[in-house]
Amino acid sequence: MQNHPARLNRRKRDGGELTRDEIRDFVTGVVDGSLGDAQLGAFLMAVCCNGMTPTETVELTLAMRDSGRVLRHDAVPRAKVDKHSTGGVGDKVSLLLAPLVAAAGVAVPMISGRGLGHTGGTIDKLAAIPGYRTDLSCERFQQVLQECGYAMAGASAEIAPADRRMYSTRDVTGTVESIPLITASILSKKLAEGIDGLVMDVKAGRAAFMQREEDAVALMESIVAVGRAAGVKVAALLTDMDHPLGRGLGNALEVTEILQALDGDCPDDLREVTLALGAEMLLLAGVATDLPAARATLEQLWRDGVVKQCFRHNLEVQGGDPRVLDDASLLGRAPHVVAIKAARPGFVADVDPLELGHVIVDLGGGRRQPTDAVDPHVGVVLAKTLGEAITTGEALAFVHARTAAAAAAASKRVAAAMPIGDKRRRRGALVKRRMA
Amino acid sequence: MQNHPARLNRRKRDGGELTRDEIRDFVTGVVDGSLGDAQLGAFLMAVCCNGMTPTETVELTLAMRDSGRVLRHDAVPRAKVDKHSTGGVGDKVSLLLAPLVAAAGVAVPMISGRGLGHTGGTIDKLAAIPGYRTDLSCERFQQVLQECGYAMAGASAEIAPADRRMYSTRDVTGTVESIPLITASILSKKLAEGIDGLVMDVKAGRAAFMQREEDAVALMESIVAVGRAAGVKVAALLTDMDHPLGRGLGNALEVTEILQALDGDCPDDLREVTLALGAEMLLLAGVATDLPAARATLEQLWRDGVVKQCFRHNLEVQGGDPRVLDDASLLGRAPHVVAIKAARPGFVADVDPLELGHVIVDLGGGRRQPTDAVDPHVGVVLAKTLGEAITTGEALAFVHARTAAAAAAASKRVAAAMPIGDKRRRRGALVKRRMA
Numbered sequence: 001m002q003n004h005p006a007r008l009n010r011r012k013r014d015g016g017e018l019t020r021d022e023i024r025d026f027v028t029g030v031v032d033g034s035l036g037d038a039q040l041g042a043f044l045m046a047v048c049c050n051g052m053t054p055t056e057t058v059e060l061t062l063a064m065r066d067s068g069r070v071l072r073h074d075a076v077p078r079a080k081v082d083k084h085s086t087g088g089v090g091d092k093v094s095l096l097l098a099p100l101v102a103a104a105g106v107a108v109p110m111i112s113g114r115g116l117g118h119t120g121g122t123i124d125k126l127a128a129i130p131g132y133r134t135d136l137s138c139e140r141f142q143q144v145l146q147e148c149g150y151a152m153a154g155a156s157a158e159i160a161p162a163d164r165r166m167y168s169t170r171d172v173t174g175t176v177e178s179i180p181l182i183t184a185s186i187l188s189k190k191l192a193e194g195i196d197g198l199v200m201d202v203k204a205g206r207a208a209f210m211q212r213e214e215d216a217v218a219l220m221e222s223i224v225a226v227g228r229a230a231g232v233k234v235a236a237l238l239t240d241m242d243h244p245l246g247r248g249l250g251n252a253l254e255v256t257e258i259l260q261a262l263d264g265d266c267p268d269d270l271r272e273v274t275l276a277l278g279a280e281m282l283l284l285a286g287v288a289t290d291l292p293a294a295r296a297t298l299e300q301l302w303r304d305g306v307v308k309q310c311f312r313h314n315l316e317v318q319g320g321d322p323r324v325l326d327d328a329s330l331l332g333r334a335p336h337v338v339a340i341k342a343a344r345p346g347f348v349a350d351v352d353p354l355e356l357g358h359v360i361v362d363l364g365g366g367r368r369q370p371t372d373a374v375d376p377h378v379g380v381v382l383a384k385t386l387g388e389a390i391t392t393g394e395a396l397a398f399v400h401a402r403t404a405a406a407a408a409a410a411s412k413r414v415a416a417a418m419p420i421g422d423k424r425r426r427r428g429a430l431v432k433r434r435m436a
Numbered sequence: 437m438q439n440h441p442a443r444l445n446r447r448k449r450d451g452g453e454l455t456r457d458e459i460r461d462f463v464t465g466v467v468d469g470s471l472g473d474a475q476l477g478a479f480l481m482a483v484c485c486n487g488m489t490p491t492e493t494v495e496l497t498l499a500m501r502d503s504g505r506v507l508r509h510d511a512v513p514r515a516k517v518d519k520h521s522t523g524g525v526g527d528k529v530s531l532l533l534a535p536l537v538a539a540a541g542v543a544v545p546m547i548s549g550r551g552l553g554h555t556g557g558t559i560d561k562l563a564a565i566p567g568y569r570t571d572l573s574c575e576r577f578q579q580v581l582q583e584c585g586y587a588m589a590g591a592s593a594e595i596a597p598a599d600r601r602m603y604s605t606r607d608v609t610g611t612v613e614s615i616p617l618i619t620a621s622i623l624s625k626k627l628a629e630g631i632d633g634l635v636m637d638v639k640a641g642r643a644a645f646m647q648r649e650e651d652a653v654a655l656m657e658s659i660v661a662v663g664r665a666a667g668v669k670v671a672a673l674l675t676d677m678d679h680p681l682g683r684g685l686g687n688a689l690e691v692t693e694i695l696q697a698l699d700g701d702c703p704d705d706l707r708e709v710t711l712a713l714g715a716e717m718l719l720l721a722g723v724a725t726d727l728p729a730a731r732a733t734l735e736q737l738w739r740d741g742v743v744k745q746c747f748r749h750n751l752e753v754q755g756g757d758p759r760v761l762d763d764a765s766l767l768g769r770a771p772h773v774v775a776i777k778a779a780r781p782g783f784v785a786d787v788d789p790l791e792l793g794h795v796i797v798d799l800g801g802g803r804r805q806p807t808d809a810v811d812p813h814v815g816v817v818l819a820k821t822l823g824e825a826i827t828t829g830e831a832l833a834f835v836h837a838r839t840a841a842a843a844a845a846a847s848k849r850v851a852a853a854m855p856i857g858d859k860r861r862r863r864g865a866l867v868k869r870r871m872a
Binding site: 005006007008009010011013036037038039040041042043044045046048049050169171172173174175177 | 441442443444445446449472473474475476477478479480481482484485486605607608609610611613
C-alpha cells in the first residue's frame with residue numbers, strides 16, 4: 001500500500017538505521033523530484049527527532065555531494081584547503097584568509113554563500129567591490145584557482161543540488177537545528193569543491209548559529225568525524241560570536257576594513273581569528289610542521305605585502321577594480337553617515353552583535369528573504385569596541401544609511417546595543433576550543 | 437526569519453505543548469493551503485515522534501471537526517448515536533447494526549468510508565445494491581435520517597476537510613501510526629455528524645489496523661478520553677480481527693450475508709459483534725438501562741422482522757432496489773464461481789484474514805490505490821470456518837471471480853489460507869475488552 005519514501009520515513013520515525021542504498025535513493029528522489037515536499041518535510045523532521053548515526057550522516061553527506069558535480073583540480077599541484085564558518089556579524093575573515101593562505105602556497109578553492117538574516121555572507125561582501133564577479137562557471141573557477149592560488153565563487157546549481165532543496169525545505173519546516181543535517185549540508189558542498197583539507201570555524205555566542213557552546217562543540221565533533229570518514233583532513237576551531245568581529249559591519253564597510261588590514265591596520269580580534277584559522281590550513285596542507293611556524297610564516301607574508309599582492313592578483317583576475325586597493329572611496333559610500341556620540345564617559349560595556357546584525361538588515365544591508373536585494377553601502381562602523389574607554393561627546397560608532405530617517409532610527413538602536421559602563425570589561429578568549 | 441508554521445513545528449519537535457490557538461491556526465492553514473506540503477509532512481512526523489498531550493489531541497480534534505460543516509439534527513428528537521470500526525475483513529456489521537439500532541428508537545447518522553487495501557468499506561458494500569445511493573447532500577442526509585431513523589452516506593468534502601488532506605499526507609509520509617493523529621482523524625469526522633454518542637469498535641489481530649492488542653487498547657483509551665472531552669458519550673469494544681467476520685467476503689457477497697441475516701440466518705460471530713455494539717448504542721442513547729435488557733430488545737426486534745422492515749424502508753428512501761430482500765440474485769454474480777474442495781478430512785485449523793483480504797483485492801474486489809474501481813461481485817464465501825469439521829472433497833470455500841484464471845489463482849491462495857488439521861481449534865473471545 002505505502003510507497004518507498006513512506007517506508008523510509010517510518011524506519012527513521014521508529015529509530016531505525018538507514019542503509020547506504022536507502023539514503024542514496026532518498027537523495028536521488030530529492031533531486032529528481034520523485035520525493036514529494038510532504039515526504040521530504042516528514043523525513044527531515046524524523047531526523048531532527050531521532051538523529052542519525054555517524055554512518056548514516058557520512059552516507060547522507062556523500063550522497064548529497066554526489067548529487068551534483070564534484071570538482072577535481074588535477075592541474076593544481078598544491079594541496080587544496082578551504083575554510084568554512086557557521087557565520088556571524090562582522091565575519092569578513094574569508095576575504096583576508098584566502099589570499100593569506102594562498103600566499104603561503106596552499107590552493108584555496110572557496111565557494112561561499114550569501115547572507116541571510118543577521119548573518120553576513122562572503123558573496124555579498126565581494127559584491128561590494130566594483131566589477132568583482134563571483135558567478136564563475138566550474139571551469140572558470142578552476143582556471144582562477146590555478147592562476148591566483150585562490151578563487152572565490154558563489155554557490156552554483158551544479159554543486160550539491162540536493163542541499164539546495166533540502167536547505168530551503170528545512171528553513172520553512174522548522175528542521176534547521178539538527179547536527180546530522182547541518183553537517184551534511186556544510187560538508188556536501190565543501191567536499192564537492194575538490195578539497196584535501198577543511199578548517200571549520202564553528203562560532204558560539206549571541207549572534208552565532210549555535211548560541212550555546214555545547215551545541216557548537218557537538219557540531220565540531222560531527223563535522224570532524226564525518227569529514228574524516230569522507231576522506232578529507234579536518235580541523236575545527238570554536239570561536240567567539242558573543243561580540244562582532246572587527247569594526248566594520250556591512251558589506252562595503254567590511255571590505256574597507258579588509259583593505260586596511262592588508263596594509264597592516266587590522267583589529268586584534270580579526271587578526272587573531274584569521275591567523276588561527278590560517279595556521280590550521282597550512283598544517284592541513286602540509287606546508288608547515290607546527291602552528292607557531294605556520295603563524296610566523298603567515299605574519300611574515302602579511303607584513304611583506306605578499307598577501308596584498310595575492311589579493312590584487314585575484315581582484316584583477318575576477319574582474320574587480322584593483323584601484324580600490326589604493327583608494328577605498330571607490331567602493332562608494334552611503335549618503336547619510338551619522339556619528340553616535342557618547343552621552344557619558346566610561347567604558348564600552350557591551351557590543352550586542354545580534355542587535356547590530358538586525359540593524360544592518362533593517363538598514364537594507366542584509367536579507368529578510370532570500371530574494372531581497374542588498375544595499376552594499378549601509379552599515380555600522382564601531383569607533384570604539386568592547387572595553388575601550390570613551391569620553392562624553394566622543395564618537396562611539398558611525399551609522400551609514402540610505403536616508404536620514406533610517407540613520408536616526410539605527411542610531412538609537414546602535415547606542416542601546418553599545419551601553420557605556422564604569423568598569424572595563426574584557427573580551428574572553430576568541431578561540432575557545434580546537435579539534436585537530 | 438522563520439515563519440509561523442516553522443515555529444510551530446520547532447515547538448512540537450522540541451516536545452513542547454501547543455496552545456488551542458496554535459492548533460486552530462495550523463488546521464486553518466491545512467484547509468486554506470497556506471500551510472505547505474513540506475510543513476504539513478514535518479508537523480505530522482513531529483507528532484508521530486513526540487506525541488500529543490490529551491489536551492492537544494482534543495483541540496486538534498475539535499479544530500478538524502470545525503474545519504468544515506458540523507451537522508445538527510434538531511428536527512430529529514431521538515438520541516443520535518453512531519458506530520465506528522477501525523476496519524477488518526468481512527466486517528459488514530454497519531449494514532445490520534444501523535437498522536437494528538434504528539428499530540430500537542435510536543437515530544443513526546452514519547457517514548462511512550470506502551475500502552482501501554485489504555480492509556473493506558461500508559460504502560463499497562452498499563454500492564453493490566442496485567440503485568442504492570450514498571452520495572447524499574447534507575440536507576438529504578438529514579431528511580433520510582428523519583424519515584428512516586438511520587442514514588448511510590459516504591464522506592463528503594463538506595465534512596472535516598482538514599482530515600482529507602491530513603489523511604492523504606499521512607499515507608505518503610509514513611505518519612499513519614500515531615494514536616493522537618488517528619484519534620483526531622476518526623473523531624473529527626464522527627463529531628461533525630452531529631452525534632450524541634459513539635460506540636467505537638477497535639479491532640485487534642492479523643487483519644486489523646492495530647495488530648497488537650496493546651496498541652488497540654491505547655487507541656480505545658485515547659478515543660474514549662478525547663470523545664468525552666469533546667462532549668460526546670463514548671463506549672469502546674476491542675474485538676477480534678484474527679479471523680474474518682462472517683462467511684461472505686467481498687461486497688455483494690457480504691450484502692447477501694446481511695440479507696440472509698435479516699431473515700435470521702446469521703453466522704454466530706457476526707451476530708455476536710453486532711449485538712454487542714448495538715447494546716452499547718442503546719445504552720448510550722438512554723433507551724435501555726443495562727446491556728442484557730438492550731440485547732434482549734434488539735434480539736426481539738430482529739426476530740420479529742422489525743429490523744428487516746427498517747432496512748427495507750431505508751433501501752427505498754436511498755434508492756436501492758427493495759426486491760433484493762426477496763431475491764438476492766438481483767445483486768448479480770461473478771461469472772466464475774469455483775468450489776475449493778478439502779484434500780483431506782479434519783478441522784479447519786486457520787482462516788487467515790489478511791491473506792483473504794489480499795486475495796479479494798487481487799480479484800478486483802478492493803483497492804490498491806484510492807482511485808481504483810471496485811468489482812462488486814468478486815470475493816470468497818467460506819463454506820467452513822475456523823474449527824469446523826470437513827471431509828475429503830467437501831467444499832471449504834467458494835471463489836467468485838471475473839475470469840477463470842483469476843479464480844484458479846485465488847483458489848490456490850484461499851486453500852493455503854485455510855489449512856486443515858487434526859485438532860479442533862476454537863476461536864477466542866470475539867469481544868476482548870470493553871470501555872464505557
